Amino acid sequence: MKVEVIFSMRLITPSVILELSLPLPTNNFTVRYKISDxxxxxxxxxxxxxxxxxxxxxxxxxxxxxxxxxxxxxxxxxxxxxxxxxxxxxxxxxxxxxxxxxxxxxxxxxxxxxxxxxxxxxxxxxxxxxxxxxxxxxxxxxxxxxxxxxxxxxxxxxxxxxxxxxxxxxxxxxxxxxxxxxxxxxxxxxxxxxxxxxxxxxxxxxxxxxxxxxxxxxxxxxxxxxxxxxxxxxxxxxxxxxxxxxxxxDLELSSHEECLHDKVKYARNFRHVEEESNRWQAARLIQPVGKAKIVINPPYPPMKSKELDASFDLPYTRLPHPKYNKKGTIPAFEMIKFSVNMHRGCFGGCSFCTISAHQGKFIASRSEKSILKEVRQITQMPDFKGYLSDLGGPSANMYKMQGKDLKICERCARPSCIFPNICSNLNTDHSAMTEIYQKVNKMHDIKKAFVGSGVRYDMLYNKLCSTKEQQSHKEYMKELITHHVSGRLKVAPEHTSSNVLKLMRKPDFKLFHKFKEDFDEINKANDLNQQIIPYFISSHPGSRIEDMASLAVETKELDFRLEQVQDFTPTPMTVATVIFYSGIHPYTLKDTFTAKTKTEKQNQRVFLFWYKPQYKKTIESLLKQNNQQALINKLFSNKKTRNVLCSNKEYIFFRKK
CATH class of the missing domain: 3.40.50 (Rossmann fold)
Known part of the structure; x- marks a missing residue:
């Protein structure tokens, strides 16, 4: 018997009904949607x-x-x-x-x-x-x-x-x-x-x-x-x-016209904007432009779970409009249609990333009820095969985290809660995430729930946290690696140079070594053959030829042959973009080197692909010009490396809401 199921979310009954012909996986149903959905x-x-x-x-x-x-x-x-x-x-x-x-x-x-x-x-x-x-x-x-x-x-x-x-x-x-x-x-x-x-x-x-x-x-x-x-x-x-x-x-910024003539004033403006954007009790910003003034009122406090749930629980069809049915798939939708976003915001405040500028550094988390409800909705999608592509957020492992004393957070002006160190007031307990992962694992029609969002591994090595938090880190790491990796786990060390990482507001590369050791140990204990996929950026402010050469040597010693990489792209309202344009750091006002020309950027990028024969002569020439013979020897010695292959795609920051 064939049963027609009409999903309708409104009382209005239009004359037009579009059949999408999407059979449910376990039943002989034909799902039909009204255009008014x-x-x-x-x-x-x-x-x-x-x-x-x-x-x-x-x-x-x-x-x-x-x-x-x-x-x-x-x-x-x-x-x-x-x-x-x-x-x-x-x-x-x-x-x-x-x-x-x-x-x-x-x-x-x-x-x-x-x-x-x-x-x-x-x-x-x-x-x-x-x-x-x-x-x-x-x-x-x-x-x-x-x-x-x-x-x-x-x-x-x-x-x-x-x-x-x-x-x-x-x-x-x-x-x-x-x-x-x-x-x-x-x-x-x-x-x-x-x-x-x-x-x-x-x-x-x-x-x-x-x-x-x-x-x-x-x-x-x-x-x-x-x-x-x-x-x-x-x-x-x-x-x-x-x-x-x-x-x-009120806090008046330097005018647009002043910024045009004075890069220091432009850089100082950015610091004010970033700090006030991440305060709970922020100032109203005023910037003259011509004969007018742009007035920017302070932001709302972080959304509460109930408020965020209300946004996610609205009656979405979760599908592109039917007008596109014969025009091909929409790649961004295909990437996320079986994923669940658990929270917003990011503690990181990375210098090249716009997440904190748009979503803020404080975390707004959905309730467990709302998250599990969405998972159940996904399991009812006609082409769902049992695999969630992502159970995460802007950064995978920040769900339900906040300050232990919120009054301290209300006064805080730090652009990052975890750099240069993890704030002593930040509760980094991962238990809430581990519990949701486990509950999703047990749900009917879920074969596996992957974590596709990038994991901030520095959150798992918080030296200032309590014994309970440390135990939650170990439990989370084991749960993540044994049950939620699709064979490859994405992490983003971004660079290996300590100086560049400081400019990026990222942890020292030694911490990546520690995470990889733990990752390999858990894999071995559970008879798993999984890989870490690291992301790196070339031409970031502060990065020089010798820094990129050191990155190449470090990744060679780790047996990585990189493909998931990105050349730094200056985007509005980031620390790195301010440095790129002005040549000075907005917080220290010190001169900061940046590769800017096409040639300079290409010369840095080739080091990410040191293993490709076509780049060997270029790399050797660049290192000789910088008197780095030792790095040439390390990079092109006869030591064999194991291929760790990644898909050859340009890495773009597609951030979820």
Whole structure:
């Protein structure tokens, strides 16, 4: 007997029903979804719901994937949950007669604009500024469906067409470009994105809390232009003197024009922005630009589990919109569709990473109930074969961790909780993660739950922690390695040089040796043949030819032949990018070397592939120029190495929400 199961999340019954023809793995079911299970993307879909007017129209640089790992979907679902009518216009065509920007008319409240889940320039170009031939957030992985600087392009079009309708900017591109920032692709400083887009407001970071407050006030009839005191938002002030806010102290940054003429002032600005972004009791930042001022209100405190659960538990279909059914798979979705994100934020504050700038250094964790509920949902997906691809987060092993005394955290200004040492106030107990791993293992229809997120191994060697915490580290490591590795475990030492690692805010490489020893010991004890896959970066600020040569020697001695590597790409709002542009460290204001030219960067990169014959002469020549004969001898001795092969792909930081 064949049974039709219709998954519907709403009372509205449209006339159009799309059959996805996805048979459940253990039953003779045909799963059918109503088109209304997704938010509308066309005028026809809006009409099917019986809506005469939309409250919000959201423009996104990504294809519409109705899944909690994709910011545009989360924002749209929150707007819907607040009782408002919202539609999504994914990847609008900006090169024709602009019909995509006109087809849904004018929203009652505002336009939402996001470049998508990545900065559009990182999405488009390699570290060598070559145009990419693919886009992971587009059906078929095809490129060319979003413009460069997508937030600016979309906003300018909307302002020209509808000058009186407010625009609310969000997403990682807008968030990381909220003040004067260095743009690697144009090789110049750009003003805060509000100045170039003329958008009415920007929500930075993870936007659920400020968005809900904005919607609440608009529903009460508060004019959009009066929304100037909402936390975690920014706006362009153009009318006279700025009124002090009784709840926040003000910190004025050097103006954009001053930054253009003084790199030290630009670097100092960054330090203020980073420190205030990671405080619980932060200042309101003000940066003059031209005759206006960009005002950045302090962030919300870290979300509580109940608040985060509410975001993840919204009625997502967990699938791309049916409009893409015949256009090919969407690579970013395929990568995460069987994964579960347990928490947000990262203690690391790594110099090259934007996680702390966007998600913050404090961890916001979902409840166990919400996580297990999502796992059960995944097991019901028609093409699920029993394997979770990832049970993790931005960093795999930070779930449920926070300060022992939160009052200390509220006053803290450190950009990293674990560098240069693990904070004595940080509870690094891994028990909560181990328990969830074990509960998922026992669930029906789960054959194996892998941990695909990168593991911060330094968290497992906290010298200042209690005996209970130390025991939890050992139990977690054993559980992870014996039950949750897909044959290869990803870790990111990033470099081997102590000086470079300090600039990166990463632990000494000796700790990687310790972790590898423990990894190999657990594998041997359990008769497993698994590998560590280490990630490394070339051309990071502070890295010189001799540092890269030492890295090559170290990895040779460990029997690694690297493929998972990345050439440093300067992205807005990171310590490393500030150093790349200014030549000075924003915290010490000391001159810091950086490989900047194409030749300098290529000369560093070749050391990652020292084992390839075509690079031997180049490496020998570079080391001779630097009087490093000893390194030549170590690198090209006759000692045999064991191949440790990884897939030959460029390593890009695809961070989950």
């Amino acid at each position: 997704w938010l509308p993307t066309t005028a026809k879909e809006v009409k099917e719901r019986g809506w005469e007017e939309l409250d919000v129209i959201l423009f996104s640089g990504d294809a519409y994937i109705d899944h909690p790992s994709f910011g545009p979907a989360v924002i749209a679902r929150i707007i819907e949950a607040e009782g408002l009518k919202v539609a999504v216009v994914p990847q609008p065509n900006w090169r024709d007669d602009l019909r995509d920007f006109k087809k849904l008319g004018v929203p009652r409240l505002f336009f939402g604009v996001t470049a998508g889940s990545m900065d559009s320039m990182v999405n488009h170009y390699t570290a060598g500024k070559r145009l990419r031939c693919d886009d992971a957030y587009t059906p078929g992985g095809k490129s060319g469906f979003r413009p460069d600087y997508a937030s600016q392009v979309y906003s300018k079009i909307l302002k020209k067409l509808y000058p009186d309708v407010p625009i609310l900017l969000g997403g990682i591109e807008a968030s990381l470009r909220r003040v004067t920032h260095y743009d690697y692709w144009s090789d110049k400083l750009m003003p805060g994105i509000l100045a170039t887009t003329k958008a009415d407001m920007l929500v930075y970071g993870m936007g659920e809390m400020p968005l809900k407050e904005i919607l609440r006030l608009l529903q009460k009839g508060v004019p959009f232009k009066s929304l100037t005191n909402i936390a975690q938002t920014a706006y362009l002030h153009t009318d006279g003197e700025l009124t002090p806010d009784k709840n926040w102290k």
